[in-house]
Amino acid sequence: MNNTRNMKTSTLIKRFAPYFKKYSKILILDLFCASLTTICEMVLPLMVRFITNKGMNDLQSLTLELIFTIGALYLVLRIIDTAAYYYMANIGHMMGAYIETDMRTDLFAHLQKLPYSYYDNTKVGQIMARITSDLFDITEFAHHCPEEFFIAALKIVVSFIILSSINLPLTLIIFSIVPIMFVSLRYFNRKMRRAFKASRHQIGELNSQVEDSLLGVRVVKSFANEEIEEEKFEQGNGDFLHIKKDMYRYMAGFHSTTRLFDGIMYITVVVAGAIFMLHGKINPADLMAYLLYVSTLLTTIRRIVEFTEQFQRGMTGIERFLEIMDTPVDIADSPDAQEMGDVVGDIQFEHVDFRYEDNKDNVLSNIHLHVKPGDNVALVGPSGGGKTTLCNLIPRFYDVTAGRILIDGKDIRDFSLHSLRSKIGVVQQEVYLFSGSVYDNIEYGKPGATKEEIVQAAKLAGAHEFILNLPEGYHSYVGERGVKLSGGQKQRISIARVFLKNPPILILDEATSALDNESERIVQQSLEKLAHGRTTFTIAHRLTTIRNAATILVLTENGIEEQGTHDELLAKQGVYFHLYNMSDLGNNK
Template structure:
């Protein structure tokens, strides 16, 4: 589900998908285009004024009085004042409209990202997502404002100029405007190639973002292995790749702009030569000839603006395309029509002939799992890596959906209840603790937004975290740093446990919650976990086998399914796979190297 493909969508499709974002601001847009028409009219009136004065002077100089000249000047001054006011609206309110549309798109994009399942994030780099939600949408602000405005002005100038010049002398007008289709064909040819280059550029900058994020988040590993030069070389390759794409993009842009300049010259020489010939044969006057030159200058100025806008247009199109690639990513896990709220849960969990494999892979991770867990039961999952322990637990809150069979909670299929009500009843303590930027208090309160300070402190005490929190520089208001970097592993884990205490769910999943801790931290955290598990249906993915001896049910999970099940005593007496694993673990533990 990687969203970095190079397929380019049609411009018409992108415009159609983007257009609804103008709906909220349609009257702002209408007024913006009205102001654009006023500025265009003001610009197109000048050649007519020049033609009028020139023609009147050549016909009868005596009729060209000071009063006539001042009246014409006053009229043009009024038009320029109107032009100034209209331009201010376009530059201020019009730009704000573009910024609002960008904000709306970013809101929708982030909302959709929140709905996407684990499967999407398994296949997509966060750096690519960050590029799309930030820099890609920056370009949309200018595009949303200028795109309708620039094309409206250009279209209006072409149409009005054609009407005015056609009324003067149609044959010369048709000769001049015959050059425009050639310019359009050249523009379409180069635009298509520029779009592809812009998209490759955006994809590459997303890859660079992902690489920088990976390197900086792992900076401690980089430094511990003295691999700074390796990281710089990796970055140099990515950065050079970005430069190569930009070179190609600017080559196409240069060809586009150069071809436009060629057509500029072609149109000018057409007016000069053809207009002079028609003037010699008496088809047009000198004043008409002057008007043609001025209107062609106006037309070419407008076309140059479109050329200059082309880069911005392509950036906007690319931003919209990459925005839609995420928005079109399917939400594969969501509430089914008619899903009902789960209500208060007792905690009975059942796996009814459950099978599972990941999207895009044929190999089954779980095969025909049958399991009944009573409320309040403590189930431990052990077995070799790749046996599906974490996957089995992830099916309970529907982080993934089963491929076959059913997962039931209190007799209800988890797919028949709303995700919010389901996940509200399940607490997860993971091996890799994630703390958000903010204070200790904020991170605990995340377990139940809106909880009172007393409830947060009570949860911290239950998790055995209150004592060390009060010893921090600012207590509960201490900033934890990015990803909790200012706290030890054991401290972060106890804060995450406090978060689950505050949530107070009837079902608990402990995913190797102590595997990354030292012995002292593990002892403290294990005590907190035992307190947390009291009275709750608990699934524990075991890292250190001595911590699950008191589990009411132990499952030995392998690639072939549940190989053994029973209590610790029953499995040890059976002397099967669990007996071998436990004996191997305890032997290593005696030797001080138990890392099963």
Template sequence: MSNTLLIKRFLPYYKKYKWILLLDLFCATLTTVCDLVLPLIVRFITNTAINSFASLTVEIILKLGFIYLLLRIIDGIANYFMADIGHVMGAQIETDMRRDLFGHLQKLSFSFYSDTKIGQLMSRITTDLFDVTEFAHHCPEEFFIAGLKIGVSFIILANINIWLTLIIFAALPVMIFTTTYFRRRMRTAFKRSRVQTGEINAQVEDNLLGIRVVKSFANENIEEIKFAEGNRKFLEIKKLTYRYMAGFQTTTRLFDGLMYLLVVVFGGIFMINGTIDPGDYIAYLMYVTTLLTSIRRIVEFAEQFQRGMTGFERFIEILDEPTEYENQTNEVELTNVVGDISFEDVSFQYNDGEDEVLSHIDITVKAGENIAIVGPSGSGKTTLCHLIPRFYNVTSGRILIDHQDIQTLTLHSLRSQVGVVQQDVYLFSGTVYENIIYGKEDANRESVIQAAKHAGAHEFIEKLPNGYDTHIGERGIKLSGGQKQRISIARVFLKNPPILILDEATSALDNESERIVQNSLKKLTQGRTTFTIAHRLTTIKNADSIIVLTEDGIVEKGSHAKLISEEGVYYDLYQMYQELDELNEVF
């Protein structure tokens, strides 16, 4: 994106703090006045001393000194405000942006997260926005001060000697054109650096989350080699960044010397010719110093500016990602759910051009029925169930709940009526109580305990060091697999949804844990429309109906007894899993 477009997108964040910004710019004006007045004072004293030394009295010098002291006091107060309140404004803008980005991330679809590394997102919400504080504060301030100094200096110097002024200022466009070359390349290098930072974050996150796997295979050296490669790429990008920075800074220093050279040579010639006075000559040197100081600050700020623009561009890239809630009109609330569900000619593919995962699926489920979905891996069992709460939207066809198309329902009301128990349980870092009440934030403690009892979790929770207030560590690391699963079931009990999805909820558990969890799930499914994705087919024999899903779609449907008698796909799968269960019992 161009800097102009990015700045236009950034400006609305100043609206909330416009009075602070205006006061900051006013203070910047006061500090600029002090810098611009000093050369005029020196010019006046010098010319007066040369032309009429007797008229230069101590009283005049003291008055000028007092004026300058007063300006310096004002400058100090103004500078303090700029350094304090101005920076706070930048931090507030950064906070607002981080809030907007996090809020937007909550609304993005499953498809987005399927294609995006979490480490990259972490980099954008933290590292990328760190530079925004300085950028938000200094960007308007530095450019305002530089513009003010350059504009006022030009007017003052033009009144002294227009030709020398034009000669000096003629160098500025050449300087701007030359430094733009390096500035653009700095911007590209900074963005590559940010991307690689995200890659490193993603790699570290992946390694640390899987550290037990790494250690169990004694693959620490392999991980170190992989990390070293990413780290090396980061170093190469940094080297390129500093090369462009060096070129940028060297160019500005050369132009510094060129402008002083112009004043010394042409100013000296004009003074010899009597076109300017010695005091004017000194004033020119001082104003050129002021100009170059302003330009140097802009140059120094250019790196910060590019970092800020790069971070903001990456921020905008995420903010422009379409959310689940876009393009939804005339949505209605889903209330008083009975639980009838219908799939009508439903097809689904993840992305355009890819093969369909599901094709022309028709299913009718009555309220309170328990439907089991079985089939080989990759047949789309989980995807089928994820279409119900609209984790993904159907490609064609429609899904109805109580005869209402789910595409016409608000996502919040739809998902509040659906409970999901997954194989891969995710518990948040915190206490047992905090994880269970996540199912219904307005529940009281008695309701949480009752949900835990229904899930068969109350007994083991009571034995924990602090009971329900025990911290369970990151992702519930202090609990066993069966304990984590029972807490997740308690969470769904508390939510009390009329529609339930069990996604291989017991496949990763040992036999004893599976027995306990199955008893909890039996209680949970009572009176609810339930979709059970089964790994162990022996656990779904009592389902009201079993759907056999393959790459060819639904190939069989019926009760356990009916499908066994037909000796088709389900019969073969059941025999295979029964043999595996027997082997597991032996070992």
């Protein structure tokens, strides 16, 4: 994963800013409303100053008409303030929600494009934390960040102008304290940022741990290891608490420092203002107005300081968002990628090498192979020989390190990924069924398929009868990962899914190795129907299931060790001969 830990705040904001473009009209109107609320708030001290001066210097001119006029004017301003605030609190907040939604959409779309290698090295719980909780604070940040800073800037500038007109020396004394305050807070600011990020990371770790434990709850219970899982969770939960302690310590220091400077500024105004009044440099009415404006100024500074906590949460969310968005999509369409048309099924491996990113040694070396259309090629060999890896290269789940793979004479990298993968069907050993109905899971092979097509696919897969016996037939709920179905039932639904897709190229990755004998017999019949007329790669665990394959490849760490038909390889009495004789059925043939 690309690490943006050292990315500057200015850079993060620059990367985040384009999300405002789509909602620029809302943002402009929101800032306009913010200026209206600011103006309404700043007028009150001027009114108080005006009335106080009239009362002290010319009481007779302070008529009821003037008092009611000022009161009516202020009432009008409050109505305007209320309407403006309603827009900010409603539509302004929705702008933040829209931006959060857009970011989550972009993040999910990017995750869909990332290769297998990314998921090999990243915990799903961490990804879940980033796509859900990490972006929750974006709503508040996206709304309040421009609004709060705009209001603060406006109030500080207006306050400075008005206060300077009342008493410039006192104003300069007050404003000289503000930079010292912000410099003092910078230390806690940096510590809070690190603590927030550590907190988010630990939440992802907890999510991963909970997900792992709950998905494996049957294994946990079967080994009576509930206490072990509780201890593991307690450790992770304790780590999170420790991070929280640090976070709240820095937050306490941050806010305590703010309160200290609040007091310093207030006492400075009172003491310095009294001295100026003693020497006739400021009158009581002006000092009262001054105190009101300083109160407004301090409230503004306090809001900015308090917003800093939310700001840092937002920055952390953006930072972790960008860590995923900056992860390169290693496997993508070339600029001139073509759509794959009708496929005959002629596949060639030309001097193919492959190694994983975190491994210096090749898993596959100099693989040279030609599979003719409609042939069934079986891959056998010891674990770690590269059987699954070789098959994963055909739909470009990984890209070759060297050499090339051709389908019907064209390099697979010249085709768009979508069109390439739409021509390839995969039946895996570990079947994944989505939470939903049987119907939904079969339809996944061809979204929008008719009911007749889905039923026909189920019949071809040998699944129709057991589906009808389920409580709600095709609309029966399969549970999380198909937990309510047996292994054989899940496998037949996955085969029905591929029948519905009807691809010209087929990959069967040890599709029957986890099944009992009866389920294996039924599923094997379905697989034979499925493979008929298609170019098929079969990764076999039980060697008797591939005796009729056109070609059997024996893959070891040395590459393709042997190649031929079942009878030819037995006659050689080499690696395949020994593998076959070690298998259960081989010993009982």
